Amino acid sequence: MITRAETVMGTVVSFLVDDENLPDNLVSTALDEACAELHRLDDRFSPWKSNSELSRWRRGEVTELSSLMDEVFELCSHALTVSRGFFDPWALPGGFDPTGLVKGWAAERALSVLAQLGIGAALINAGGDVCVLPGTTYQVGIRHPQKPRDLCAVVPTTSAVATSGIYERGDHLINPFGGDVAAISATVVGGRLALTDALATALAVGGKSVLYLLEGLDGLEGFFIDEKGGMFKTSGMIFADVAS
């Protein structure tokens, strides 16, 4: 098992590669390439970098969008539709901000770099948003929103897990419909991380309304915790059997 941690996209992205029978240099080259991809995407989509394509677009300086930017717009609009507007990068106070989706999407792209370079089993954790190559089941712990040293659940995954919440960064979630944010922590499991990530944000904002939407989406499950410590889950949500 080889691990690496890279500081990028304003957070720490960690890699875990099952390296059985793989030459060391293949793994380290693949990790270099995956990290390079993350930095390229960060340079293009960071709202904190004034020269990024996103920042230039927000200032009205870009007329012709890159194909990657187009893809992000398309993903954002898909996530907006699927979440019935509870994920809305257009509704943020600073203007269009796809950060809630780009982190997961970037991790997904880094994961496919690993796969293309010959790695068969790997996990990427982009600051709490996790995606894994299919074929291996990984156990992902979900941080307890009120007890940062402990977990509140362990979730087995073969695809993606994302958690969104307001317990650490303060009140950074916006309810596009106005009103309160429903959850202090919300986790979505399954699907592709770009969408999983966006839906975790939507679930934190919309609570039961979005949980209800998840019931109707194939391959996606989730749960959220409200400020009173109540936990609500979709009917198909599966947790690892851990004695507490």
Next chain:
Amino acid sequence: MKRIFSLMGATVAGFVGVVTLHSPPGQSAAVSKVTSPTSNTTTSSSPSQPPSGTTTTTVAVPAQNVNGSAVGQLENYSYGQMSVKVTITNNHIVGLSIASLQTLESYSKQLEQYAVPILKSEILAAQSIKVNAVSGATYTSEAYAYSIQNALDALHFK
């Protein structure tokens, strides 16, 4: 010169109210209002009627680049509440969705509430189950600074 978008919704029975489009900074072509010619009357007059018919909503959009999204106000109809959301990027409507919460009430009632478990890390470590990664909302100083900047921007503080 104005471009006109027509939005049709078969189940959207005359309830689209006044909508405000917000656009990113620097995209000053912010469109402001979307009105339905029928909204004011149909909405309030027959809340007990099942949804029927078609409503055409006319959205006046300037010819300049328009980006933004807007949600029509939540309206009651016979099965619950719904609202319509429109998103425009570079003058294209990229999203049109109906946020329907009609069956939420019954779902909400059958939903079980659990007490959130506390899994002590030392106990987990002692068990055979191995946690490969931890998912949770992240703290980053950069994001925090950005969040503050957002708040300042919202207050028009330069």
